[in-house]
Amino acid sequence: MSEKVYDVSADWAGRAHIDAAKYGAMYEASMRDPEAFWAEHGRRIDWMKPYTRVKNTHFGPGDVSIRWFEDGTTNVSHNCVDRHLETRGDQVAIIWEGDDPSESKKITYRELHSEVCRWANVLRNRGVERGDRVTLYLPMIPEAAYAMLACARLGAVHSIVFGGFSPDSLAGRIEDCASKMVITADEGLRGGRKVPLKANVDAAIERVGGVDHVVVVRRTGGAVAMTPGRDVYYDEAAAMVTDECPAVEMNAEDPLFILYTSGSTGKPKGVLHTTAGYLVWASFTHQYVFDYHEGDIYWCTADVGWVTGHSYIVYGPLANGATTLMFEGIPTYPSISRFWDVVDKHGVNIFYTAPTAIRSLMGAGEDPVKRTSRKSLRLLGSVGEPINPEAWEWYHRVVGEGRCPIVDTWWQTETGGILISPLPGATKLKPGSATLPLPGVKPMIVDAEGKELTGAAEGNLCIADSWPGQMRTVYGDHERFVQTYFSTYPGKYFTGDGCRRDADGYYWITGRVDDVINVSGHRMGTAEVESALVAHPKVSEAAVVGYPHDIKGQGIYAYVTLMAGETPSDDLRKELVAWVRREIGPIASPDLIQFAPGLPKTRSGKIMRRILRKIAEDEFGALGDTSTLADPAVVDDLITNRQNKR
Ligand code: 6R9
Numbered sequence: 001m002s003e004k005v006y007d008v009s010a011d012w013a014g015r016a017h018i019d020a021a022k023y024g025a026m027y028e029a030s031m032r033d034p035e036a037f038w039a040e041h042g043r044r045i046d047w048m049k050p051y052t053r054v055k056n057t058h059f060g061p062g063d064v065s066i067r068w069f070e071d072g073t074t075n076v077s078h079n080c081v082d083r084h085l086e087t088r089g090d091q092v093a094i095i096w097e098g099d100d101p102s103e104s105k106k107i108t109y110r111e112l113h114s115e116v117c118r119w120a121n122v123l124r125n126r127g128v129e130r131g132d133r134v135t136l137y138l139p140m141i142p143e144a145a146y147a148m149l150a151c152a153r154l155g156a157v158h159s160i161v162f163g164g165f166s167p168d169s170l171a172g173r174i175e176d177c178a179s180k181m182v183i184t185a186d187e188g189l190r191g192g193r194k195v196p197l198k199a200n201v202d203a204a205i206e207r208v209g210g211v212d213h214v215v216v217v218r219r220t221g222g223a224v225a226m227t228p229g230r231d232v233y234y235d236e237a238a239a240m241v242t243d244e245c246p247a248v249e250m251n252a253e254d255p256l257f258i259l260y261t262s263g264s265t266g267k268p269k270g271v272l273h274t275t276a277g278y279l280v281w282a283s284f285t286h287q288y289v290f291d292y293h294e295g296d297i298y299w300c301t302a303d304v305g306w307v308t309g310h311s312y313i314v315y316g317p318l319a320n321g322a323t324t325l326m327f328e329g330i331p332t333y334p335s336i337s338r339f340w341d342v343v344d345k346h347g348v349n350i351f352y353t354a355p356t357a358i359r360s361l362m363g364a365g366e367d368p369v370k371r372t373s374r375k376s377l378r379l380l381g382s383v384g385e386p387i388n389p390e391a392w393e394w395y396h397r398v399v400g401e402g403r404c405p406i407v408d409t410w411w412q413t414e415t416g417g418i419l420i421s422p423l424p425g426a427t428k429l430k431p432g433s434a435t436l437p438l439p440g441v442k443p444m445i446v447d448a449e450g451k452e453l454t455g456a457a458e459g460n461l462c463i464a465d466s467w468p469g470q471m472r473t474v475y476g477d478h479e480r481f482v483q484t485y486f487s488t489y490p491g492k493y494f495t496g497d498g499c500r501r502d503a504d505g506y507y508w509i510t511g512r513v514d515d516v517i518n519v520s521g522h523r524m525g526t527a528e529v530e531s532a533l534v535a536h537p538k539v540s541e542a543a544v545v546g547y548p549h550d551i552k553g554q555g556i557y558a559y560v561t562l563m564a565g566e567t568p569s570d571d572l573r574k575e576l577v578a579w580v581r582r583e584i585g586p587i588a589s590p591d592l593i594q595f596a597p598g599l600p601k602t603r604s605g606k607i608m609r610r611i612l613r614k615i616a617e618d619e620f621g622a623l624g625d626t627s628t629l630a631d632p633a634v635v636d637d638l639i640t641n642r643q644n645k646r
Contacts, residue, residue, distance in 0.1 A: 016425020130155030162305025270475030281469025286316030384521025519550030
């Protein structure tokens with residue numbers, strides 16, 4: 001816990017959209033009269049038919065339904081593209097920086113319009129209509145943004161699957177939302193290595209039916225199998241269509257996209273975001289949190305496969321007419337200075353990344369940073385997991401040379417955009433704290449029984465009322481939405497995060513309190529990894545927990561009980577890691593596997609994860625009450641054979 005406070009500098013307070021007084025007034029207005037506040041701010045996007053109703057939201061008990069601007073109509077693609085043509089048609093919309101530093105290009109808003117329309121026509125010619133689901137499995141190339149905006153233009157609902165997911169994971173997501181079309185590339189390129197995207201799509205489609213069309217972008221030009229009648233190269237299809245395509249008039253509450261995310265139980269949930277509220281939230285938060293001004297070069301290093309890429313590479317920045325940088329590669333290729341080389345090459349002013357990247361670069365020392373200029377940088381951002389004060393200070397002192405404020409932005413796939421964050425011209429910074437709620441956001445800390453804790457307190461983080469960017473439902477399963485988010489503490493949205501509020505009202509997120517682990521800023525459900533492990537023929541039982549990891553934040557620790565007759569070995573460990581990578585994807589690889597003859601269970605057979613977590617965390621003295629264990633001896637064995645002892 002750091003007690004250091006960084007004041008807002010005078011030039012920031014003077015130049016920013018929002019200073020401390022304005023933040024206070026906006027926050028107060030948004031709490032006093034949300035209707036009036038959002039009636040005003042909803043106008044930041046273009047409407048085809050203006051709304052007359054602003055907020056119609058219910059958190060239960062009973063009715064859980066969330067509607068914003070519900071009688072208005074608009075189109076997201078119009079807002080991110082067409083409406084900028086008159087004022088900034090020749091301004092760069094997207095700077096693309098390839099995996100290889102020799103490859104980069106700039107796409108103006110006028111070119112973006114032409115590309116998006118062409119894409120929309122290719123999709124429409126293959127039967128994509130309003131409401132249809134389209135799965136995207138793409139590398140970080142401009143075509144990812146074109147395809148997203150083309151779906152939005154037609155009113156189709158995109159579901160992006162991160163390119164690091166396995167064919168099985170992809171198949172599950174295609175099936176869950178019944179996509180008839182998949183958009184992919186021949187191969188991806190990351191850190192000089194090829195990713196067989198099209199081959200993965202083929203393998204996924206073998207497992208699920210219903211996909212009529214696969215559109216393939218040529219990225220590497222590598223040879224891939226093409227199924228006649230089903231598969232088409234994008235460039236060949238695009239040559240047959242025009243670059244004019246009207247944007248379909250959509251209702252504010254029509255679905256915009258589905259994004260699958262891991263929870264504590266079951267398979268990943270299809271988080272559903274809708275049209276207008278989402279876009280208002282993405283653009284409002286992008287402008288104010290990053291203090292975006294006309295002409296700024298803005299770079300978010302996320303992948304479009306995650307929500308950060310949706311809201312802060314594509315929708316928020318483009319709705320604001322910004323220049324957004326899209327990076328195909330990784331921070332360490334071809335050298336560990338790559339991030340800062342790209343900053344210098346394109347004159348980046350605003351830079352937004354994840355703590356795990358900062359921690360891994362920190363490990364290589366200051367020289368790779370210091371041999372670059374970085375004088376264009378004005379603001380730094382952090383997202384995905386708590387940033388430890390050491391990494392914060394390094395980011396501030398070394399990367400930002402002490403002159404750039406850091407916005408530590410707390411939010412979730414479910415929230416659509418940032419909810420708790422400093423505003424750089426308004427908020428004093430405390431390293432490690434996400435600081436204060438944005439206007440329109442009402443955080444509440446509750447104890448285990450759901451009682452609200454006021455003042456300085458630590459407990460579970462809920463949000464007491466709706467904001468426009470909130471998810472609307474779990475695709476195809478509204479009951480699961482209600483159960484997951486509104487039943488633990490009835491009448492409140494429960495985030496799944498633990499949180500402390502200090503005497504200044506600052507929020508410090510302490511991490512997940514459910515069975516979700518956060519590996520390098522990516523959410524992983526322990527239940528998913530467990531079910532992958534027990535699917536292996538030699539495994540009888542598995543329990544997975546998180547443990548502190550210097551670079552990744554949390555690592556994946558798996559306790560595995562083998563079938564009778566199987567012998568533990570390092571080879572089997574490797575085999576199980578490879579198995580999980582194949583089942584879910586590389587991001588789910590267990591870091592440590594401990595073979596355990598038995599798992600600690602209650603007499604009724606429930607695995608006592610609390611004990612497994614403590615052992616993985618090396619806190620043997622704090623196992624708590626073990627009197628309900630069916631067989632206390634298993635704990636001694638677990639401690640004796642703990643992996644990676646410190
Ligand atoms: C945007 C995103 C959400 C979970 C969230 C929390 C953790 C994200 C954070 C943070 C502390 C921050 N998280 N940002 N924890 N400080 N600034 O990451 O969405 O992938 O859904 O993850 O990530 O635990 O609940 P998502």
